[in-house]
Each structure stands twice: as C-alpha cells, then as structure tokens.
Amino acid sequence: MEVLIVGSGHMARGIGTRLVAGGHQVRIAARNHDAARTLAAELDGDATGEPIGRLGAASVVVLALPYPATRMVAEQLAGELVGRVLVDIANPVNIGTFDDLVTPPGVSAAEQVAKAVPGAKVVKAFNTTFAANLTAGGPLDVFIAGDDETACDQVAALTADGGMRPILVGGLRHAYTLESFQLLHMKVQDQIGGNYTTSLELDRRQ
Amino acid sequence: MEVLIVGSGHMARGIGTRLVAGGHQVRIAARNHDAARTLAAELDGDATGEPIGRLGAASVVVLALPYPATRMVAEQLAGELVGRVLVDIANPVNIGTFDDLVTPPGVSAAEQVAKAVPGAKVVKAFNTTFAANLTAGGPLDVFIAGDDETACDQVAALTADGGMRPILVGGLRHAYTLESFQLLHMKVQDQIGGNYTTSLELDRRQ
Numbered sequence: 001m002e003v004l005i006v007g008s009g010h011m012a013r014g015i016g017t018r019l020v021a022g023g024h025q026v027r028i029a030a031r032n033h034d035a036a037r038t039l040a041a042e043l044d045g046d047a048t049g050e051p052i053g054r055l056g057a058a059s060v061v062v063l064a065l066p067y068p069a070t071r072m073v074a075e076q077l078a079g080e081l082v083g084r085v086l087v088d089i090a091n092p093v094n095i096g097t098f099d100d101l102v103t104p105p106g107v108s109a110a111e112q113v114a115k116a117v118p119g120a121k122v123v124k125a126f127n128t129t130f131a132a133n134l135t136a137g138g139p140l141d142v143f144i145a146g147d148d149e150t151a152c153d154q155v156a157a158l159t160a161d162g163g164m165r166p167i168l169v170g171g172l173r174h175a176y177t178l179e180s181f182q183l184l185h186m187k188v189q190d191q192i193g194g195n196y197t198t199s200l201e202l203d204r205r206q
Numbered sequence: 207m208e209v210l211i212v213g214s215g216h217m218a219r220g221i222g223t224r225l226v227a228g229g230h231q232v233r234i235a236a237r238n239h240d241a242a243r244t245l246a247a248e249l250d251g252d253a254t255g256e257p258i259g260r261l262g263a264a265s266v267v268v269l270a271l272p273y274p275a276t277r278m279v280a281e282q283l284a285g286e287l288v289g290r291v292l293v294d295i296a297n298p299v300n301i302g303t304f305d306d307l308v309t310p311p312g313v314s315a316a317e318q319v320a321k322a323v324p325g326a327k328v329v330k331a332f333n334t335t336f337a338a339n340l341t342a343g344g345p346l347d348v349f350i351a352g353d354d355e356t357a358c359d360q361v362a363a364l365t366a367d368g369g370m371r372p373i374l375v376g377g378l379r380h381a382y383t384l385e386s387f388q389l390l391h392m393k394v395q396d397q398i399g400g401n402y403t404t405s406l407e408l409d410r411r412q
Contacts, residue, residue: 017244053245085392099376099377105311105312106311106312126300141311143390154284165398167394167397167398168394168397169390169393169394170305170390170393171305174390176275176386177383177386177387177389177390178253180382180383180386180387181386181387182385183383184349184375184376184380184384185408187375187376188373188374188375191373191374192373192410194408194410197410198408198409198410199408199409200406200407201406201408201409202391202394202398202400202404202405202406203404203405203407203409204400204403204404205399206316206397
C-alpha cells in the first residue's frame with residue numbers, strides 16, 4: 001500500500017518505521033522538505049520525502065501531527081482527501097492542566113477532522129501508542145475506531161503487517177474514549193515510572 | 207482494614223479473594239444471606255457473611271453489584287455511608303447494543319452513586335478488571351478515580367496489598383473514561399479471543 005505520512009516528528013518516525021517494516025511504500029510529507037527527506041532516508045526501505053501538498057497515489061494518509069494542526073492540515077487538503085483513508089492520531093490534551101482535553105465534551109479530535117473533510121474515510125489509530133514503542137518494534141496493541149469498515153480493515157492490515165495487534169473498537173464516536181483514556185495513560189507516567197514508554201495493552205491471561 | 211463487600215457474585219468473589227490475600231478483614235453482605243455465608247466460607251481467611259443492612263465498623267464498602275443496583279443500594283444505605291469510602295465497580299453497559307452506555311453522555315455511574323450519597327467518599331475502582339483475573343491472582347492493573355485523595359490512597363493500598371498495581375487517574379469525573387473504555391474492552395473480547403480473561407494493562411517496555 002502507498003501511505004503518505006504528514007509530519008516528520010517522533011510519531012511520523014514511529015509509524016513510518018512500522019509501515020516500512022510491513023513492506024509498504026512510505027512517503028513522508030512535511031512543511032520542512034529537508035526534515036521530510038532526512039526522516040525518509042533514515043527509515044529503512046524506499047521511503048521518500050516531499051513537501052506537503054500533493055497526495056498522489058496514496059490510498060492512506062496519516063496525519064502524524066499534534067492537535068490542532070491535524071484539523072488545519074485536513075482542511076487544507078480537504079479536496080484531495082475525498083475518497084481516501086485519513087488516519088488521525090492526535091491527542092487533544094490540555095497541556096495547561098494535563099487533566100483535561102481541549103476538545104468540547106463528548107467530541108473527539110477525530111470527529112472534528114471528519115467534519116472538516118466530509119469525503120474522507122477518517123480512522124482513529126495510533127493515539128494510544130507512544131512513539132518510542134512504535135520505533136522500537138515489538139508487540140503493541142493499536143486501537144482503531146472508524147465509521148468506514150473497509151477503511152478500518154485497511155488500517156488494521158497496515159498495523160498487523162508492522163508486527164502490531166489491531167483492535168477494532170467500533171465507530172468513530174469511540175475515538176472520544178480512546179482520546180480520553182490516553183490522557184489518563186499520559187498523566188500517570190510519573191506514577192508508574194513509564195516516561196512515555198508504557199503501552200496500553202489488553203493482555204491475555206496465561 | 208475492615209471491608210464490607212455488598213454482593214455475592216463473581217466480582218464479590220474476585221475482590222474478596224484479593225482483599226483476604228492482602229490480610230484484610232472481609233465481610234460479605236448480600237440480600238441472600240446464605241449466598242453471602244457460602245461465599246465468605248469459600249474465601250480463605252476469616253471472612254464472614256451477613257444480610258445487607260448494617261455497615262458496622264467497615265471503613266470501606268465495596269458495591270460489587272451490577273448497574274443500576276449500585277445506585278439503588280447506595281440510596282438505601284445512604285445515611286450509614288456518610289464518611290465512609292464507597293467503592294463503585296459498575297459498568298453501565300447497554301446490553302441491548304453492547305456499543306453504548308446506559309448512563310447520560312458524560313456522566314459516569316460512579317458520579318451518579320456519589321450524587322445519591324453526598325457524604326460518602328466515592329471511589330471508582332475494579333471496573334476494568336474482570337472477575338476471573340481477580341480470583342486467579344497474579345499481576346493486575348487497577349485504575350482508580352476519586353475526588354477524596356485519602357479515600358483513593360486507601361483503595362490503592364488495599365489493591366497493592368492484594369498483589370495488584372494501583373493506578374490513580376485523578377478525580378471522579380475520570381470514572382466516565384474508565385467506564386467508557388471498559389465497554390470497548392468488553393466488546394472486543396471476541397475479536398482478541400479473550401473470553402473476559404484479558405486485562406487492561408499499562409505494560410512497561412523492556
């Protein structure tokens with residue numbers, strides 16, 4: 001699958017690492033073309049870097065950006081995004097309180113993105129996985145929510161190809177729960193000695 | 207600590223098992239006195255069984271009941287509960303859809319219980335732990351939310367004494383997130399082959 005990752009930060013690197021490991025064609029797009037090219041060169045595989053703008057043959061576009069940049073970029077690319085799978089990974093955490101989200105009660109960042117690009121198939125994924133664990137490889141649960149089942153299945157396949165376990169939780173409205181829980185996951189890092197290296201997992205009992 | 211567990215089902219057994227293992231004095235109270243006595247006898251330790259009604263010297267009361275029985279019993283015991291720690295474990299899952307909660311949007315079962323017993327120190331805990339994993343022993347993360355820090359610390363201590371890892375996620379309003387996430391945890395059991403034996407964990411990366 002050809003996947004365009006928008007962003008050149010830690011999450012872009014982590015998701016890019018997994019997609020390349022899964023044998024997929026990865027394009028990194030960033031406002032800073034050099035940063036995109038540098039990251040692409042550092043990923044194994046034949047990843048390429050480019051400026052943000054053209055979506056080309058990418059069937060899946062991952063917004064590996066913080067909130068609210070996700071919304072703004074989605075709006076900018078709205079016309080081109082129609083018919084494509086759009087993966088939102090954002091956590092709209094209120095960094096002032098670190099105890100709230102900045103989105104309105106009950107409304108997820110993912111649903112806001114979906115509203116901004118009505119023709120795109122928006123899927124929430126990778127918001128519960130810290131970048132370090134994505135980049136490091138190894139088992140990882142990826143919670144996926146979306147209204148388009150085929151789109152969810154595509155993201156699940158990309159996830160499984162990258163050595164992770166996809167967990168499909170249902171419609172996009174459940175993105176609110178994923179975002180809310182991840183706030184809790186983030187805020188307890190000090191308490192559990194995690195330093196953003198824990199993973200949210202549904203382990204199987206032995 | 208003297209803990210009164212209201213209920214004689216699987217969750218009462220699981221929580222009772224852990225509390226007894228932690229060396230605490232456990233009283234099982236149930237509408238069916240025989241069921242309470244039978245469960246108490248089956249728990250190791252000096253657990254006792256009794257009918258619902260008297261709270262006595264219990265500093266912590268666990269409502270090991272399904273929603274909405276939690277609310278009704280809390281209302282019945284309201285006068286006696288003032289000043290005590292009241293643990294709500296309920297998951298208000300809509301069993302018709304298995305994709306929604308039956309509580310109003312944004313309002314947790316735990317907050318409803320707190321409203322019903324204004325003088326009690328309500329703590330949400332054990333709603334993300336399946337009964338089988340409690341009863342089986344072994345490592346388990348217990349997510350805890352509550353507005354009274356001392357009450358949360360008491361529940362955390364009980365949890366740790368029973369061989370589990372307490373994770374304090376903040377105020378009682380976060381109970382909504384715990385309840386919402388547990389719905390997702392329940393609904394994906396078929397998908398991940400769990401049969402209600404998975405645990406929600408924040409694993410540490412190696």
